[in-house]
Amino acid sequence: MKTIRAFLIGIFTVFCGTTVMKAQDVYLSIPENNIFNRTEFTSVPTRVMANANRTNWDYAFFGLAPVAPTFTSMSGPTFTHSSSSSTLPGSTLLWQLESMGGQLPSTGFSGSLPGFQSFSTSAVKWFEPPGSVLFGGGFNRGNINFTFKIPSAQFSANAYRAGNYSMDIIQNYNDFTPRNFKTILVIPSSIRWLTTSLTKYIEISSLNEYRITGTRVLNLDNAEIAHTVDFNLWAKAASTNIQFTSSKGVPGIRNIATVKLGSNGSALTTKPLSNDFQNFSASTFNVVGGNRSSFTPELYVSAEDLKNSFFEAGTYTFELNLNARSTDNSINSLQNTAVQVKVLPRSEITIPSSGRNVNFNFNTAAQYAEGQSQVIPNQIILSNNESFELYVKSDENYFKKGGLQTDINSNILQIGMDGSSVNAPLSKTPQKILFNGTPVLDRQLNVIYTIPATGAQSLVGKENTTYSINVYYSFTAI
Template structure:
């Protein structure tokens, strides 16, 4: 019975020893902030081995010099993910002895602590005892702790994909346990928007923006997403409508589907916006070196829709909801973007050179008796993005002859818009010839000029020469 008890106890010890060694694999969880911010990671003192018995170094065969403790990678020069082909170079992780049994070993004469190093397939010394047995000194029993570090430059130059990266390490001291262990880098699954706001303000201050025949492109700000997993970019509008407030404070709406979302380049596919999430990724956003994916979202409006739906002066606002979602749909990161398109009040009256002069010739009795009327086609080209009225006036109340005022009153000439019953006598006081005009771009007005019979007859007996007067047209917003 005693023999059997000893045998069972021995088996129990072996099993416990095996479990303890496995539990001492070194796990280093790398925070996402260090990865995404590309800032140096430094671990707390981390137990790598345990020294339960000894207090002195091994010595060479002749016992004259201590044997330096070493680490050797037996799995190659890369940290590897067991279930994939993804790797990280050994240079990504640096390490240095922190303490043995709570204190640094004695350095004696010419002993030293190596600086931060990386694992290699060749033996790398993690402590250099004195070269002489007389000064070698010793160390404490207990935990053998190391400090681990990933420099900032490594985060910038490598792709840290979520998962566990391991390297098999062996060390050369039998009494330090475990003799073999894995060093495992644990990279969390994470997606995070580095762009804090995608708010876009666009101001339209020229009518020429509406004369462009191609698609109107409304650039948004560059967007950056930090990621350790592959993801797709989903997006939607917060509402089916664009909210509009005119320059006069009158509310209205526009359909959100008139706007398409895409990107500068081929990163995103171009689709009309809707109130439902759609995947806009042309292909998965992969984890790249530096762990940041950058793209430039753009909004597109056809020239026709831009002119018809976004011409009226006022403010157009809508909100976009972006969702960077991992390809397995396990995690996601949301970001909202507010878009404001402000269209300033814009107006323009132009008179083509062919319509700048209007001539009345009085050569016959009928022309004096009956008066004259003529219509100048498209004499005025109007553009106004507010409701408006058009006024006409002269610079003087009398016609001039050779630059000198005459007694021919300006009101013998009446002006109106062809097709309208409004016909006003010309004077220095502005008078309305077009009422309740609605926003319009490059509308041609046919202007009617009339000298009625009474006005024509007042010209009888006047000197046979040329009389002139300047006519001015203007807008008033209503």
């Protein structure tokens, strides 16, 4: 009975030992910072095997030929992803013996510690024992620890997908446990914006921007996203309205749907913005070598919407919410960009060359008695992106003859606009001829020039010659 009981205890001990060995897979968790920043990963000393009994290497041929401890990949030359066809080359992971039982084994005579190596389908030595048992060179019992590395170049060259990459390894010393184990690279699920564009300022400083027939493109600068999972780019505006503050401080709103989001290139589809998230990805952003995806988001405003909604001088602001969201919706990364479009106050008065001279000829008694009036069609082309008033004035209070001042007062000439009841006598003091003008682009005005009867009669008896005066038009913002 005693013998049988000892035998049963022995079996129980073997089973317990087997359970421990199966649990001895090597897990290496790779931080996302190393992956995304492409910086070398170096592990802490990591237990790969344990040695409970022996203190010396194996030697063959009467102790003259050392048996080097080795690792051999039994699953092929690559690390294989657990749930996809993704692989990593064996060269991605380097390793080196760190200690046996707390310290490096003796190198004795001609023993050596190899540098960092990678797993292979051929046996790779992880220590070179001394050349003969006669020269000693043992090691301590205990944990057999290794240091693992992934060089920075490997992060640049390969795609690290979230999940576990494993390789089956066998080692050749029976007394080291376990004999077989998996080396597993654990890649976290993560998405991170590498570029932060918290504010985008866009300035429009020329009225010519509103004369272009094509779509206005507002570049939001390059966006770069690091990720270990496939993702789509979702986007929305924080509100249905664009907030507007005029150059005079008057608030207002514009419709956000006048702005479309797309990209320079084919990365994004082009859609109008709304306050609901939409998927703007033309196709899924897959995990790629280097674990980074980049694109250039752009905002588009049609020529018509630019004139109708973004012409008035002032500041237009809205917040753009960008969300890189994994395809399974398990994780996401948000980035908000405050977009500010500043339209500077600009105004123009253009008089075509055909309308630069206005001539009054007094040849008959009726013209002196009744006066004259002329309408110059489209003489002024007016543009102003603020509310305004239009003024007219002369450079002198008297007409000139041959460059010399006369006694003919400038106020005999009255100026007004077609459709308006205002006729302002001309003087050096600016006179208002257009009231409460609203922002406008390239408005054509018919100008009415009048010398009424009283003014015409004051010309009776004047020398028969040419009298001239310069007329100036100007704006005042209101």
